[in-house]
Amino acid sequence: MDAITLIQPQSIGDVLQAFKEYPEMGHILAGGTDLLPDLRKKKKEAPILIDIHHIPELQQINITGNFLEIGAAVTFAQIEEHPFVLEQIPMLTEAARSVGALPLQNSATWVGNLVQAMPAADGAIAALALEAELYIVSLQGSTWQKVETLFRAAGVSIIDPSQQLITKVRVPIPVVQWGTGWQRLGRRNALTLPILNCAVKLELERGTISKARIALGPVAPTPMRALQAENHLVGKQLDEKILQEAALLAQAESHPRSNVLRASAEYRKTVVPVLVKRALKTAWERAQ
């Protein structure tokens, strides 16, 4: 690594100031679990790291109105430990637990995981199914954006970490009956990228599905929603037949690639419906 200056702003204002002072040279540093290896291998260059750990408001998990808000410096481990998350959104707890292993979860942040924009990032798959939104702050102003707009290509997000900061993620908490489900398959249980992962959210009204979200990775260059499967579920109850139909639709929508280290496209395609079914079932049961 070449010489790197680390600056530690105390407020979001300080971050913006840093953006102004070091145009194109800075890079936001959150958990660092992805950034540091990238810098060492010179996959990325950043003479100035803007460490956001000292900004109190980025450390918080809040429940405000109908949203769960999670700050950019909050680690996966903190999400796992949060009782509200475990009770209301167990899929998010499970996804957080899937990231690498505990020592990584102790450093890595959800926001950082999203910005990496990897097609099977556990955090991204969960965020997609949860309809998460991101608060993006820059010198040009600030805005809420839907998580699906974040991913541009495999490993590329729309965020420019030298001039944009995501301060928090928020997840809408439905007022209706709802449930979530998580599935993940890897070659081993931990410290491994998924062969496939799947997150599901179901909202129910009067016993039938009013909204469904199914997110899958890595079955496309970016984290993917199985839109047809989602639509198919709306207005229905989850019986074996519907489950099967939705799973097959999701399968048809998936276009996974082969990876010699993990699995072939063919295998991934074969197990997509298995994971979708299991995640849907869990979500349905949890919604009851």
Added chain:
Amino acid sequence: MNLTGTKQGCDYEGECGACTVLLDGKAIRSCLTPIANVEGREVLTIEGVSDGEILHPLQQAFIETGAVQCGFCTPGMILSALALLEQTPNPNSQQISQALEGNLCRCTGYVRIAQAVEQAAAQLRGEVSSPANQSTANLQPLGGNGLRSDSMEKVTGKAKYAEDYRFPHALQIKVGRSPYFHARIIKLDTEKAQKIPGVVKIITSADIPGENGFEIYSVAEPVLTKLGDNVRMLAAPIFLVVAGSAEIAEEALQAVDCEFQPLPHTFNMDEALSEHFPPIIGDSNILSSFEVKHGNLEGAFSNSEVVLETHYETAFLEHAALEREALVGYIDEEGRITVVGGNHQPHNQQRYIANALGMPIEKVRVITPYTGGSFGGKQDPWPFIAVALAVYHTHQPVRLIYSRQESFDASPKRHPYSVHYQMGASKNGKLSGVKVRINANTGGYDSGGYYIPNYALTAAGGAYRWQAVDGLARSVYTNGPKSGQFRGFGTSQSTFALECALDELSQKLEVDPLEFRLQNCLQDGQISFLGYPLAETLGYQNVLEEMKPYYKQFIRQTEEVNQQNSQSPLRQGVGLAGMWYRFGKGGSLRVEAHSELALDGHIVIYASAPDYGQGTQTAISQIAAETLGIKRDLVEFINADTAKVPNSDIQGASRALYFVGGAVHQTITTLKKAIFSVASELIDAPVETLTLEDAWVRMIEEPNRKVSLAAVAEEFERIGKSRRVREWFDLTDRVPLNQQVEYAPFFVTGAQLAEVQVDLETGFTQVLRMVAVHDVGKAANPTDAAGQIEGAMVMGLGAALMEEFIPGVTSGFSSYQIPTFGAMPEIKVILVEVPSRYGPFGVKGLGEAAMLPSTPAIINGICRTIGKRIYSIPATPEKVLKAILQG
């Protein structure tokens, strides 16, 4: 800070956990944490865990349970466990798993680590009292669960591994390697690179004063490939840069002008053997071959009701020891070129170095430091020669530390096999004849692959009675990575194929797989697969009998579970496999060791049994203590330093206990006699009436008639008698000459059981429980023996389910998956003791053998669960599902 406790096992990629520290009480990867980030926060490293001399209960428990082998993962493990226990005083097994899943351990199989955490937790909760004795010194000799003598330093982070040897101005070595799988070097110009400030020397083949090779260790493998010659694998070494810093060395690496003409390459043995493929080396791409033939095979087959024909394949495997190749070199106080690095036999490395430097052997010294795991990987002489060359040319201290990727690219792998069987049996389950053809992929270089066919074939027969045998094994060149030594050299692949084929055959015959093996089990004195009877006792029948109740219980329980959950996609099944393993092959039948009565009255052993985590340091000391009848804290073992100890020959093939232990037993016996004869004069009592107790020689009948060992030593000095004795353990005349050439006919046997659970919809397999029964002759240290077996089993599990090195693709721990904590099954180890005829106290070799049956037991378990056969490893979810879905 000069702390040695925080280790590093991957390329700072967060993949191993060796670097774990606690930040505000939470376990984190220090390699992924910017230093500035920890300012003002509380950082705890292993050095801060104990309170001065008082160990933390976790450290204590790690020592007591035998959770420490090579110790490289230990600091990180303990810290992760500490973070857990501070938050969760009474963790369940799932919580323990979750907390430790991020820390890789390649040695222990995690079993004892889990036990250690539970034990420490109970103690911290005040449920069990703390063992009063904090010292590890006061230990029982043989057969007791003696604690390891080196664990104390490992749990406190004080143990010095090669990387921890620091010299103020050490130069760094970086290696210029081939970017091609197969290519001719057409240009090699180092001039520009040599001029970079800070570059001290660039070493090419022209700078090798002696042989550019490895003596008999590896045929036709140059240390550095010269201009105009061919590199035959990716990362084949071409030149060395020695520079003032790693960065400068790296820069020079790029500045060397090296051009290649790429040549066609293959990793596939059939292709390499086909007529169209140009020879990679020599004229046939066959490095060596070996045959065993006896009996009338045709007759045997024609009398068999069933003849099974089947084929199995295995993958390139990587040792993945947590410590990468790390060595330092310097000129010692006596002017010797000295290399410090983990190895299996310092005297062999010394010889290879002297040979390459064209120097007399006395001018070279090899020292064995604490070693963070080897499993055969650190037997490769290459890094030793490279370091010695750098010292030779610079006369300065040097360091060579492989990156993890380099370690994966350049270190020897396990030979992939392709095994073709025909085996016959009568309807009632009696084996008749066997025909087997094995090709072993030695990659681009020999690296010990020359001897592989012999090992491959021997293991392919098993401890079974065959009426006729026709076996042929060959070692085949390809452009894969060079294959070399790996725990159970050459035997685990054949064992996998044999035990799976036998399982297939038993299914065909519709006989019980355990009864089938019992029925055909080789008895002591019978003609073996090799064509003659064995020299050592064979406990296979005892092993199988011991296994029976567990086997029946597992079968019954899985059937029940499957019935209860008939709707679930999770299905369970049981697999069984046996093994025989020839220990002690590959070295001399005559082994030397010395012992000495030190002036202060303690006993010193001088021998060479490098301890890379498997516990020889302790076990050998125990043999000495047992022989003397004293406590182990009176015994010091100076191990594996060529300047201090005799050549006890190669440590591989699980030789240490049997051979080196045997030599130590001899020398100590002689020393004891000498001590008694001097003491008898001093206290005026006949030798037969004496006994040794603590540091005193006394009369048995009159305990007060005694003399201290120190006084005896003084007397030795006074009368001019040498306090040091040399002895040999010598089996040359016990083994007929014709059998010595090809085989050392000493075998251990064992069998294992695996209960697996397969997800029929995804193919994902979890191994739930395993039972291992092994004949160890005599368990010198049951804790260590069980620990070794558990570690080997989880390594075998890795080979069965997930491990596979793909040339050019696999580059580190993220792309080579070894089992994590969560993969660990519940393991039961049962030691069967059928004493050996010649080994000290009846011991046999053990360390490596235990992984042999694990892989086939798991694969057989999967096959019996899904009702289909898996013919190659690893059985990834994808492969298993494919088999399930096959019509």
